[in-house]
Amino acid sequence: MSKRRIVITGVGVVSALGIGIEAHWRAILEGRCGLGPATRFDSSGFPCPIVGEIRDFVAKDYVPKGYRKAVKVMARDTEIAVAAAKLAVDDAGFITRASETAVAPTYPRERLACHIGAGLIAAETEELASAMVTSRPPEAALSGPGAGWTTRAWGTISDPDEALAEQAMGGMGNLQPLWMLKYLPNMPACHVSIVHGAEGPSNTLTCGEASGLLCIGESARVIERSAADAGFAGSAESKVSLMGIARLAVMGRLATFPLAADPATALRPYSPSSTGTVPGEGGGILVLETFDSAQARGAKVYAQIAGFGNAQSGPRAIPPFSTVVGEERAPRVNDGLRRAILAALADAGVSAATIDAVVPQACGIPAFDAGEDGALRAIFGDRAVPRVMLAPLLGDCIAGNGGLQAAIGSMMVHQGRIPGSPGAGRCQTVLVCSSSQGGQNAALVLRATA
Numbered sequence: 001m002s003k004r005r006i007v008i009t010g011v012g013v014v015s016a017l018g019i020g021i022e023a024h025w026r027a028i029l030e031g032r033c034g035l036g037p038a039t040r041f042d043s044s045g046f047p048c049p050i051v052g053e054i055r056d057f058v059a060k061d062y063v064p065k066g067y068r069k070a071v072k073v074m075a076r077d078t079e080i081a082v083a084a085a086k087l088a089v090d091d092a093g094f095i096t097r098a099s100e101t102a103v104a105p106t107y108p109r110e111r112l113a114c115h116i117g118a119g120l121i122a123a124e125t126e127e128l129a130s131a132m133v134t135s136r137p138p139e140a141a142l143s144g145p146g147a148g149w150t151t152r153a154w155g156t157i158s159d160p161d162e163a164l165a166e167q168a169m170g171g172m173g174n175l176q177p178l179w180m181l182k183y184l185p186n187m188p189a190c191h192v193s194i195v196h197g198a199e200g201p202s203n204t205l206t207c208g209e210a211s212g213l214l215c216i217g218e219s220a221r222v223i224e225r226s227a228a229d230a231g232f233a234g235s236a237e238s239k240v241s242l243m244g245i246a247r248l249a250v251m252g253r254l255a256t257f258p259l260a261a262d263p264a265t266a267l268r269p270y271s272p273s274s275t276g277t278v279p280g281e282g283g284g285i286l287v288l289e290t291f292d293s294a295q296a297r298g299a300k301v302y303a304q305i306a307g308f309g310n311a312q313s314g315p316r317a318i319p320p321f322s323t324v325v326g327e328e329r330a331p332r333v334n335d336g337l338r339r340a341i342l343a344a345l346a347d348a349g350v351s352a353a354t355i356d357a358v359v360p361q362a363c364g365i366p367a368f369d370a371g372e373d374g375a376l377r378a379i380f381g382d383r384a385v386p387r388v389m390l391a392p393l394l395g396d397c398i399a400g401n402g403g404l405q406a407a408i409g410s411m412m413v414h415q416g417r418i419p420g421s422p423g424a425g426r427c428q429t430v431l432v433c434s435s436s437q438g439g440q441n442a443a444l445v446l447r448a449t450a
Helices: 021-030 065-073 076-092 125-135 162-168 179-183 187-196 208-224 242-250 291-296 335-348 366-380 398-415
Strands: 006-015 112-117 230-238 281-290 303-312 357-359 429-435 440-447
Touching (some): 006 076, 006 398, 021 398, 076 187, 076 230, 076 281, 076 398, 112 187, 112 398, 179 187, 187 230, 208 230, 208 281, 208 303, 208 398, 208 429, 230 398, 303 335, 303 398, 335 366, 357 398, 366 429, 398 440
Parallel strands (some): 112 230, 357 429
Antiparallel strands (some): 230 281, 429 440
């Protein structure tokens, strides 16, 4: 029996470049940069004060009226995913439970899947700090910031002394009751599923930068094997917060960049002078369904998911690299990414020669970029395949990258155009790839259906 053809019929994106696929596509064609100083908090004390911040975004605008109270328990990452899913549904011409209409949903709820990649959701600083400050005993109040705070007073260490035990509840116990439900990584998929009535197969993958592509691949497989007929797939994450940026700084991933410099030069993929990445926030959610179903309902088709591949890199180095034996100063190669790309090409039944363009991770971190560059060179050899890089324009959205990359790759196939390439050749087949700090790697081959 032939494999069901899976196509993309709806695309929803939210990032520093704007809201909606059309806004993103125009910005990318124009090479417009969405990076700049943070507006929701003071980022000037970080090595890189420039961020890719979503502006003019109100999450309540993207949920049904009866669900707006739930926005209070949505972290920024979840808000982005919910908005992107709403945009994808509208773009696909889908009817779901959120449509608030008497018309029956396009697909039965049990046949609608949801796979959304997520990252380590950062707690809101004020919300966490207001509870943490209550862990300080009164006598320490005048002793300076942080003085007197202990894990015992916070409540993470139990103590048989009743007085200390009672004191311990003053910290952690003062978090809002639903605090945990706001920051669990499965919350983006949870809220999207509830809003749209997606009661089919569901999963959340937290594999760093590879999360989005892995979710798209899994969702495509679910529909291929007839466990569902359609689904939401993609990813979202926000690193534009005090805690999110602090984590990147501690990990040594942030670029060193002066606030007064041109933001368009902050993130420099594949550049020997690059000092790191720029925090971003955003996400892309796709609507997937079978080609036959899309044709039957007269839906617009962006691209077919022709191939998917994934691979794990070695455990000793992050990201791991191998060196081609026998070559002096051979380029470093992320071998896991190389194998993921080969698997995607084999799944699509195409060779590297058929790829018209690549949408890579290109995050600006020298070690990551070197391994990615080496993997792409190992696949394409001396052939100069155009690379469409998003991070310099909207920042590094970590788990959100994959959904955004796939969204733009889909648009490239749909429009038959490669941003930044003056050539007249039609863009019919695009490779989208990403690798994570943890060693997970994923790749998609997107192809025109005609």
